[in-house]
Amino acid sequence: MMGSRRRTNYTNPCLTMHQPWASLLVYGIKRIEGRSWPSPITGRLWIHAASKVPEPETIKAMEDFYREIYAMNGITDVKFPEHYPVSRLLGCVDVVGCVTCDELVSWEAIPASVRLEGQTAFCWLCEQPQRLVVPFEMRGYQGVYNLERKVYEAAFRGLSSVKAPFPVRFPLPDPRDPFSLKPGSLASSSNCSNASREEEKSPTLVAAIAGARAAATQFSKNNNVQPITGNNVEGIEKKQIP
Template sequence: MRRGGGAGGGGGGGGRGYGNYTNPCLTMHQPWASLLVYGIKRIEGRSWTTPIRGRLWIHAASKVPEEDTIKTMEDFYREIYAVNGITDLKFPEHYPVSRLLGCVEVVGCVKCEELASWEAVPEGVRLEGQTDFCWLCEQPQKLLVPFEMRGYQGVYNLERKIHEAAIRGLVPVKGPMPVKFPLPNPQDPFSLKPGSISVGFSDNKASVVEKSEGLSAAIAGARAAATQFNKKDQNLLSNTTTNSYSNSTSSGRPDSKSLEEDKMLESCSVGGSGEEASVPSKTEQLNPIQCEESSSRGQTREDLKQIPGASAKIFAAAVRGLKQS
């Protein structure tokens, strides 16, 4: 049985969403974004519980990842997969930025301590949870031609035309160790929520994964990498003037657009990219950060419910790329 589909829109075509979400998307820093779409990362960590079930589109933020960060996170996943005997991991060859990369199916959300003690899932998966809330992700799919677009705060809806083109360019990805998270109630997509599985745990008999020296070092390194963004970007924001977007993408240096995006994003965590101070409001989730851009095009408040993710030229180029592939 395919979970996360039906009314939640997690099945074939996106369908209807829960609440105001029809084609929900989340912007994440690299390398975390690609690791999730490639099925290597199975837990997206946040300080707030997920408002959706079903398909979640993944967009890579504009910040170019540092080589040390990529190596640290790849080493982390090598170590946690080794716990389950998997030693031959194939990582993405590239970590593109400012691109819509693909999607995953969000089937539930549990507390970190619940995941760590959940014997129904492999040990390596339990080690991924390092944040307050762990979004459980399955069935990764990637775009043959990643779409260039910019991201927004929190969970937001893809613009309809972008979604229609992207849905045709998806291909399934088989991760090194796919996981099926069992729903307490298969008839209720929201049955796997914080507190739903902790009742079966005993405080005295919580399952603990034994950590080797190498694994402990990898976890410590991943945590250090995850906290780099807030501190660095706060300094950059106070000392950096506006640079052009083309300079940013060609040189790897942050510009005003990437700084704004990184400021609005949560700082990355080991399990994902989520340690912001508070849960974004519905207005923040559904409205673009620079509303003046939309206002200049004569859009109304109702129009803003479907957030424009890319210009018409970018969209047309992406569609042509799909037809040629």
């Protein structure tokens, strides 16, 4: 389990994401947010959609990926968002922890379908999605940043609970119990691109995973941006994302 960075200056943390990943997260379909850096916070994280309109092929690739992994749990009627708004604050999730990719894919206490979501160096564990009935138009910033107070106050009143298709409660280690589950206890030194390779995959699942990786690759440079952490959030000019 990755430790959090200092987060004393985070009051209402927010993360700007590209679509369709942003909406998939607040609708509870996406349960793992992958990044090249560990989560600097635990608790509520607001989700903002960047301005780039997603290509139909990207939406299809990600929806196909989630159809396939939910089918592993017998769920064949996943209700995807009707549209993927951009430049909007969409809602929030609770980040309950952060593990490495190798830790996630070897974590046998969670469903194999969730382990397949681990495709990046660090995996933020997300629960309790809530979405805004009316998404707010706003600009975003790189990394994790504080939501403006007036935006937060208005957004908090507009939240609606989400009925996720297959919500997961991550059985996190108890720091007081040395014998509690440790996600990394079975982690191998293999590269994460071989995630859950021991699981038997159907050809359609293999194709869906490949399509999801290809769709995400176009944004990999954006995800490598280091966040503004609790150490340096004050006094640093945040780079805006339209």
